[in-house]
Amino acid sequence: MSRISHSALRAAQRTPLHLRSAGRRAQPAPAADGWEPGYLRLHRSGELAARARAAMAALARCQVCPRACAVNRLDGGRGVCNSGAEPVVASWNSHPWEEPPISGTAGSGTIFFSRCTGKCCFCQNFSISQLGYGNQVSVQRLAEMWLELQARGCHNINFVTPTHFAPQIVAAADIAAAGGLRVPLVYNTSGYETVATLRMLEGVIDIWLPDAKYANDAVARRISGFPNYLAHNRAALREIFRQVGDELILDEQSIARRGMIIRHLVLPDGLDGAAEVLRWIATELSPRVHVSLMNQYFPTHQAVNDPVLGRKITPEEYEAALEAFEAAGLENGWMQEHEECAT
Ligand code: SF4
Numbered sequence: 568m569s570r571i572s573h574s575a576l577r578a579a580q581r582t583p584l585h586l587r588s589a590g591r592r593a594q595p596a597p598a599a600d601g602w603e604p605g606y607l608r609l610h611r612s613g614e615l616a617a618r619a620r621a622a623m624a625a626l627a628r629c630q631v632c633p634r635a636c637a638v639n640r641l642d643g644g645r646g647v648c649n650s651g652a653e654p655v656v657a658s659w660n661s662h663p664w665e666e667p668p669i670s671g672t673a674g675s676g677t678i679f680f681s682r683c684t685g686k687c688c689f690c691q692n693f694s695i696s697q698l699g700y701g702n703q704v705s706v707q708r709l710a711e712m713w714l715e716l717q718a719r720g721c722h723n724i725n726f727v728t729p730t731h732f733a734p735q736i737v738a739a740a741d742i743a744a745a746g747g748l749r750v751p752l753v754y755n756t757s758g759y760e761t762v763a764t765l766r767m768l769e770g771v772i773d774i775w776l777p778d779a780k781y782a783n784d785a786v787a788r789r790i791s792g793f794p795n796y797l798a799h800n801r802a803a804l805r806e807i808f809r810q811v812g813d814e815l816i817l818d819e820q821s822i823a824r825r826g827m828i829i830r831h832l833v834l835p836d837g838l839d840g841a842a843e844v845l846r847w848i849a850t851e852l853s854p855r856v857h858v859s860l861m862n863q864y865f866p867t868h869q870a871v872n873d874p875v876l877g878r879k880i881t882p883e884e885y886e887a888a889l890e891a892f893e894a895a896g897l898e899n900g901w902m903q904e905h906e907e908c909a910t
Contacts, residue, residue, distance in 0.1 A: 603749065606771045615744065616741045632759060633795065634794070655732075661675070672820070678716075681700060685793055688876065726752070736768075773825045779830070780800070833884060837884070845894075854897050
């Protein structure tokens, strides 16, 4: 999963991409309208607790992600993600450099989970995602972290690399809801998901931040280790779209309440297939879906000496991706400043 590093984003202000129709961008929802995040209703009805019990029990034969390892994570078993029954958190803090409706003025309350279902050779957070840096915590403690981030004024709780801990997130959501959590939950994912897991999260997650990383399965497998990425990613994007549609619902301060933002990281030599990815989003989902087009790639981890991935993208490569955004007919999103590109 391409993670947005704090250092990369400090210099990368996100600029609105509304190349065709600024008038169709997300509109703020009315203030004081009684809105509440979806997990509160599920908590009150008891459904959240029931989903948590079922999801945690299913870890006895884990099929949370498309790898379907079928290992017993409740009994010490470890699959490709090398994760057990309890969540492992690398860091949790207020993050100011997500997209404007996510970070707002007070920051997004990010929870960086350790490990990942992917193996990106260029991962900016490989010490977390692949080496496993972090601390094991109980589900109860995970919920307390969310409440502490809310108390610090964060606009939302933002799960970074969450897939392999999706059951634990549902369990923690029930505890946090009982403890007074009231901010939206954000699911910040590689987009390598099963539809079953996304349905388990339906109504729990308010805002989806899935990647659409590639347009080519061979590339996805070679540089990110994802088998059959396209089929799983596109099924996941269709499912998220079914759940929340193309409208990004904002509050009176233009902070997101509900919806989806698809992220796409531009890679050197067109490895990411931007034109095809963006065309697919516009034609198969909707041209009104919000897309965050990122230029922050820099070589790290195993990509440092790679003949293709061992450099930043050029301004021309990012410009080509912006032109592909427009050519696809997409209407809403964000771009990053050119200073982040190679010179
Ligand atoms: S979440 Fe981990 S153990 Fe479960 S199927 Fe995916 S990689 Fe395998």
